Amino acid sequence: MSLRGFHLFFMSVITLFCAAVTLWVFQFVSNPSSGLYFAGVTCGLLALITPPYGIYFYKKMKKHSL
DSSP states (O other): HHHHHHHHHHHHHHHHHHHHHHHHIIIIIIOOHHHHHHHHHHHHHHHHHHHHHHHHHHHHHHHHHO
């Protein structure tokens, strides 16, 4: 697997992991502490930010095929 392929795979795994953590914190924890709430919000933001970055990276690497 190329470095580009690994990067795209890793970004997909990060997105799924962050979405799962966000779901866990806000759905399954009845009374999240401030630390868990912070983790849920942070992972939620990352789950929203990483897919556009992955698309940007993919388009950039198509232009600069090495």
